Amino acid sequence: xxxxxxxxxxxxxxxxxxxxxxxxxxxxxxxxxxxxxxxxxxxxxxxxxxxxxxxxxxxxxxxxxxxxxxxxxxxxxxxxxxxxxxxxxxxxxxxxxxxxxxxxxxxxxxxxxxxxxxxxxxxxxxxxxxxxxxxxxxxxxxxxxxxxxxxxxxxxxxxxxxxxxxxxxxxxxxxxxxxxxxxxxxxxxxxxxxxxxxxxxxxxxxxxxxxxxxxxxxxxxxxxxxxxxxxxxxxxxxxxxxxxxxxxxxxxxxxxxxxxxxxxxxx
Amino acid sequence: xxxxxxxxxxxxxxxxxxxxxxxxxxxxxxxxxxxxxxxxxxxxxxxxxxxxxxxxxxxxxxxxxxxxxxxxxxxxxxxxxxxxxxxxxxxxxxxxxxxxxxxxxxxxxxxxxxxxxxxxxxxxxxxxxxxxxxxxxxxxxxxxxxxxxxxxxxxxxxxxxxxxxxxxxxxxxxxxxxxxxxxxxxxxxxxxxxxxxxxxxxxxxxxxxxxxxxxxxxxxxxxx
Numbered sequence: 001x002x003x004x005x006x007x008x009x010x011x012x013x014x015x016x017x018x019x020x021x022x023x024x025x026x027x028x029x030x031x032x033x034x035x036x037x038x039x040x041x042x043x044x045x046x047x048x049x050x051x052x053x054x055x056x057x058x059x060x061x062x063x064x065x066x067x068x069x070x071x072x073x074x075x076x077x078x079x080x081x082x083x084x085x086x087x088x089x090x091x092x093x094x095x096x097x098x099x100x101x102x103x104x105x106x107x108x109x110x111x112x113x114x115x116x117x118x119x120x121x122x123x124x125x126x127x128x129x130x131x132x133x134x135x136x137x138x139x140x141x142x143x144x145x146x147x148x149x150x151x152x153x154x155x156x157x158x159x160x161x162x163x164x165x166x167x168x169x170x171x172x173x174x175x176x177x178x179x180x181x182x183x184x185x186x187x188x189x190x191x192x193x194x195x196x197x198x199x200x201x202x203x204x205x206x207x208x209x210x211x212x213x214x215x216x217x218x219x220x221x222x223x224x225x226x227x228x229x230x231x232x233x234x235x236x237x238x239x240x241x242x243x244x245x246x247x248x249x250x251x252x253x254x255x256x257x258x259x260x261x262x263x264x265x266x267x
Numbered sequence: 268x269x270x271x272x273x274x275x276x277x278x279x280x281x282x283x284x285x286x287x288x289x290x291x292x293x294x295x296x297x298x299x300x301x302x303x304x305x306x307x308x309x310x311x312x313x314x315x316x317x318x319x320x321x322x323x324x325x326x327x328x329x330x331x332x333x334x335x336x337x338x339x340x341x342x343x344x345x346x347x348x349x350x351x352x353x354x355x356x357x358x359x360x361x362x363x364x365x366x367x368x369x370x371x372x373x374x375x376x377x378x379x380x381x382x383x384x385x386x387x388x389x390x391x392x393x394x395x396x397x398x399x400x401x402x403x404x405x406x407x408x409x410x411x412x413x414x415x416x417x418x419x420x421x422x423x424x425x426x427x428x429x430x431x432x433x434x435x436x437x438x439x440x441x442x443x444x445x446x447x448x449x450x451x452x453x454x455x456x457x458x459x460x461x462x463x464x465x466x467x468x469x470x471x472x473x474x475x476x477x478x479x480x481x482x483x484x485x486x487x488x489x490x491x
Binding site: 033034036037038039040041042043046047050051054064067068071072075126130131132134135137138139141142153154156157160161164165168200203204206207210211213214217218227228231232235236239240246247248250251252254255258259260261262263265267 | 292293294298299300302304305308309311312317318320321324325328329330331332333335336342367370371374388389391392394395398399402403405407410413414417418421450451453454455457458461462463464465466467468469470471472473474475476477478
């Protein structure tokens with residue numbers, strides 16, 4: 001820590017007893033669901049971050065003027081995955097407490113940690129939640145719910161919500177509470193989890209489930225396996241090996257193709 | 268099904284959609300209640316045909332699996348699912364034919380909806396100035412007020428857009444259905460049977476593209 005950092009440190013006498021309570025962290029957890037509400041192209045989640053952290057700031061800085069200065073500083077640029085933002089919130093809450101009680105952490109250090117954690121956690125969150133867990137939850141819910149279709153129509157959506165949000169809520173809870181206690185040590189902890197390897201297994205399971213569902217659908221297709229035999233490999237080829245052909249393009253191509261074949265009397 | 272054409276019913280559906288869609292722009296963003304797999308079956312259930320709602324939900328969820336809500340994502344798949352089912356069930360001939368026409372028409376609306384989101388997010392920059400100015404002045408309640416205003420803006424935007432699109436789209440689907448000859452309708456019905464296969468194929472392609480170790484696991488000599 002250089003001289004400037006030392007001069008910037010908190011921790012004057014009388015502040016040692018200030019501590020964040022569990023109820024404050026619970027409030028942060030609930031408020032963090034609204035982190036995207038003010039998302040803007042200028043500073044992205046900055047207002048949402050401040051709103052989420054507010055119960056902690058209110059506890060640690062009872063003096064309104066001091067709290068105003070700290071809050072103003074937290075209005076800087078911030079953007080990460082909405083679920084992984086809870087890890088940053090937990091860590092920043094822990095560091096704010098350290099800053100107030102012992103002065104062991106400077107304000108600049110708090111903001112550096114916040115800034116440097118946001119990017120990698122955004123990438124991690126996008127990979128885990130958007131790229132792997134969301135499609136896997138959908139395909140798993142459809143595969144399991146298939147047997148119940150006809151009896152309970154809302155079973156598949158409910159199962160999808162349950163599977164996805166199981167991990168989502170756990171991560172949000174873990175982020176705030178463990179982030180608070182582990183502080184920057186949360187980073188090596190996340191590295192040790194070897195998320196990339198787990199995600200690859202999720203993809204592999206997804207492939208297995210999708211192949212099973214696809215084969216069942218093809219066998220049930222009114223026009224028989226011959227049409228599916230053309231339809232599926234051609235679509236797979238375009239979707240895997242071309243970048244410009246998307247699912248939307250294929251939707252239009254196949255519909256127009258079926259209509260033309262029907263008009264021509266081929267099918 | 269004609270009984271569902273009344274304005275009050277569409278207003279109710281728009282209100283439900285506006286609340287659910289807040290998930291993707293304002294609260295949560297990760298609770299996935301705004302995903303088509305949730306929105307479409309719910310709309311179908313409210314309109315009395317949960318089976319078709321589920322089919323639309325599964326198609327929209329899986330077909331656009333590559334559309335990840337990161338950065339400037341290309342389209343709003345929730346509104347695609349939410350509109351396609353309502354247009355289809357409120358049409359003069361609910362079924363696979365109307366469903367295929369509705370899906371095709373709802374894709375451009377999904378893209379248009381994203382432009383609306385981007386516009387609102389551009390306006391959100393005023394929250395920065397508003398919150399900063401009031402915090403400096405010592406008015407801490409500004410955060411709660413700003414939250415209310417933000418949620419209201421998103422809600423109104425989603426509600427109005429969905430409601431207008433339900434009216435316009437239903438009329439368009441009805442015009443298309445009434446002008447289609449029988450052979451075209453037959454082709455549309457067959458396409459309706461094939462689209463779920465396309466949706467699952469899209470998911471398979473997505474997983475295959477992302478699974479990097481598949482070939483090295485399945486073909487042992489490639490591991491060398």
